Amino acid sequence: MASIGDGNRTAKRGWLGFVLALVLGIGVAVLHISAHPNLESFEQGVTLDWRFRLRGSQPPPNDIAIIVIDDRSLAKLGQWPFPRSVLADVINRLNDAGAKTIGLDIILSEHEPDASGAGDRALADALARHGRTVLAMAMLFNDGSPAGSPVKDVDKISLAAFKDTRSITADGMLRPLAEFEAVTAVGHTNQQSDDSGQTRAQYPVIGYGEWFIPSFSLMVAALQQDLSRGSIGVSRDGRLVLGPHKIEMDHAYGLALNYLGPAGTFRTYSVLDLLEDRIPHPLLKDRAILVGATATSLGDIFTTPYALNLPGVEVLATGVANLLHGDSIIRTVEQRFYESLAIVLLAVAAWFLGAKSPGPRWGLLFNMLLLISWFAMCQALFVLEYRWVAVAGPSSAIVIGAVLGAIGRMVYERRLRSEVERQRGNLARYVPPTMVETLAERARPAFDEREQMAAVLFVDLQGFTHASESRSPADTAHFLKEFHGQLEEVVTAHRGIVAQFLGDGALALWGLPQPQQDDPAAALACARDMLLRLARWQPNIPARVGLHFGPVAMAQLGGRHQAQLAAAGDTVNVASRLEAAAKSIGAILVISDDMVSAVRDLGHDDLIRGLTLRVDQPVRGRDKPITFWSCANCDDLA
Known part of the structure; x- marks a missing residue:
């Protein structure tokens, strides 16, 4: 988020470009009104000859x-x-x-x-x-x-x-x-x-x-x-x-x-x-x-x-x-004054077109049109009214203003890109890295309220509440940071996203920003690797994982000013209940039969190795029993 100071600095830099264009425009105007030899030489030796030859x-x-x-x-x-x-x-x-x-x-x-x-x-x-x-x-x-x-x-x-x-x-x-x-x-x-x-x-x-x-x-x-x-x-x-x-x-x-x-x-x-x-x-x-x-x-x-x-x-x-x-070419003293005023205005206008256009190419196009328009006006006055209106000074002012505007535009865009990168970096700290571009590019992401098939994983540490009683708040926070880091690395490695960190647990999803055919296999492979990795990291604090595959509605939930990624639907509830069921049966991994079927359909029977089928098991919070597969220890997953 940009600070007020950043806005003030940006505004000051914008005024600096305007002031430079104004000052340099006045400088060219002074040279013009004083008939500086170099400017007059170009005016007479080049631009006037062009006008005669164009007229014929x-x-x-x-x-x-x-x-x-x-x-x-x-x-x-x-x-x-x-x-x-x-x-x-x-x-x-x-x-x-x-x-x-x-x-x-x-x-x-x-x-x-x-x-x-x-x-x-x-x-x-x-x-x-x-x-x-x-x-x-x-x-x-x-x-x-x-x-x-x-x-x-x-x-x-x-x-x-x-x-x-x-x-x-x-x-x-x-x-x-x-x-x-x-x-x-x-x-x-x-x-x-x-x-x-x-x-x-x-x-x-x-x-x-x-x-x-x-x-x-x-x-x-x-x-x-x-x-x-x-x-x-x-x-x-x-x-x-x-x-x-x-x-x-x-x-x-x-x-x-x-x-x-x-x-x-x-x-x-x-x-x-x-x-x-x-x-x-x-x-x-x-x-x-x-x-x-x-x-x-x-x-x-x-x-x-x-x-x-x-x-x-x-x-x-x-x-x-x-x-x-009465057809002498007219160029008066009073006219020089008005030309000098036009020089200043053209310098500022060219700067504005260069600095405020939608992009550098538009700025260049607009200033080319401004320059051509001035040439055309001068030629028309020359042919129709025998009026010699200056070209050298005004065209110099347009070029100067356009260059200053283009430089200002490039500096602004470079600063804007840096700011966007900084903001995206900040955003990436709070949302999954794979979602940063999707969320940054659109006010309402394409997946919002989209119904699709997705894999949902819940993970939780067993006995963490008891273990944290002997830790200081700082130690607990440090432990959780390391735990979350472990989860993020393994989930990201398997193309998933950590939708939410839930204290000593987390919710991970597969299917964002777009669902992939092998999402079920990727989610199960992640669950196996996650349990093995966490066991090596903290052998005394085992983890439990619940995993389910089914229909969900991907959504960006929350209020007007604060939102979070979520998957809505019964699939999420089932995954959460399976993770809770692991505790009651003494398992570290519980996955739904729907997940196993989806993995087998993909030809990844190897991922089912070490799992035991449990048919029509009662699950707390569910009216009907659920058939699932479970694993009791990490040795069966190795």
């Missing part, structure tokens, strides 16, 4: 096209950079085709070598004539002084914004020539790669002093929607303002890029085909057209979830598409 490529929007300066164009035109007059021709042809917005992904920070400046003027005129063009610029980091236009002109290209320390901050700029800036919009084309080398986010704004400089993609998207520079910016709550829309950004004012597919996903045409009038105007009309280099020796190449070599102009086009159609 998406159709490109119809309102964006790309004009590329490819290898074929370079081979035909023969030089790079192209003369400004060629670029002017490109702008004019796009204007004639009806392109609504033009983004030129070329930084024009220096004058053309031609001293006359005719090419620069031609390009400036073309840009002014179209009136909706965006030129590329670059933000410089770790640079001592700004490059390009003077600092005093920054307000002409910056956005309205509230001062904030969240954005990436540059300390220099590489801007287009002033004459180009005067007739166009400008935007930075900076892209930032993570530790895995992939470009995952665009930065609609980058800080420079007290200003926010817009990105190239943001300006193209704004002009395509007929928005002026004054209608875009950053709101007080840190959202990107794009006309009537407010777009949530992450902790560094970034927007995760929602890549649509590998290289060539957007409608792409060669600049040579444009210059040679091989592109039908309807394919360019009213679209945002980005012009950039993809030739082998030109342009920049980026790694994305769909491609190892996506040209920079396609990355910019992806940014434009995301802003135009």
Whole structure:
């Protein structure tokens, strides 16, 4: 029986597992909310790529096209950079085709070598004539002084914004020539790669002093929607303002890029085909057209979830598409807080499933379902709502909680097994060892109130009452313990059970937990061995045995809280009367004729040796005489 202290210790250990899961869950949440590099690397470099690949490529929007300066164009035109007059021709042809917005992904920070400046003027005129063009610029980091236009002109290209320390901050700029800036919009084309080398986010704004400089993609998207520079910016709550829309950004004012597919996903045409009038105007009309280099020796190449070599102009086009159609991948600062809370709850839930499930396999199954459910929810939100919900932190929390729960479960089950073994050991001290499993496994044993044939043996010591008068109580108790030990060994050796110890006697049964065909022979063999053994142990205190075989009802008798094994029926009474009859006739063994018949039917006539038949003998307490067999001394049994 477990003590109250055992229960308290078990409860404390259970709380210890919960507390560990809670503390470690909080630890993972802190790492998550602080964007720990290792956790973020796994989140971005593994889980985000899985989501894109599971979703698959998406159709490109119809309102964006790309004009590329490819290898074929370079081979035909023969030089790079192209003369400004060629670029002017490109702008004019796009204007004639009806392109609504033009983004030129070329930084024009220096004058053309031609001293006359005719090419620069031609390009400036073309840009002014179209009136909706965006030129590329670059933000410089770790640079001592700004490059390009003077600092005093920054307000002409910056956005309205509230001062904030969240954005990436540059300390220099590489801007287009002033004459180009005067007739166009400008935007930075900076892209930032993570530790895995992939470009995952665009930065609609980058800080420079007290200003926010817009990105190239943001300006193209704004002009395509007929928005002026004054209608875009950053709101007080840190959202990107794009006309009537407010777009949530992450902790560094970034927007995760929602890549649509590998290289060539957007409608792409060669600049040579444009210059040679091989592109039908309807394919360019009213679209945002980005012009950039993809030739082998030109342009920049980026790694994305769909491609190892996506040209920079396609990355910019992806940014434009995301802003135009509101399908940027959303991951906000506030979201990180709720994810951190979910991490703690998932750690505790995983511990609970591991520790409290019906078994270790169920705990593993439930936690696998929890993990898969979280993955499925994240993927569904990614595909349907463009919401990037963390996987790395929550999955780590689930694994940690599941491991703690499994360990706790194993410790609990080991402790429970030890407790069960201890209790069964205690039970075995009070009931026959062969009955321990039967009684431990069921509240009501299968044999309870079962009618069957059984062998019943009563044994008693002759003259023990008189002999104990000269013994102390301690000596008497010691003697009885030895006597009971002798009985238990011999009965158990013959597959019987000692149902009750009756002071200087005992009741033994054959037929539990299941009756066996040779129970009568086993019982008689036991009786013979028992008498010989007891005679050797205590020659001066002989024993008497009564043995009968017949129908009984096996039962677990007693009250609600205390019970004992018993065999009910007249067979028990007959066995008891036969043991008493042994005293009156001076015998040490008396067995019923029914027992002898059953033994002979089994072919064990040798067990009858030394026994004498007594027909129709009167027995005290019985109305009718009984035929039995008896033996007067141990020599006849040897």
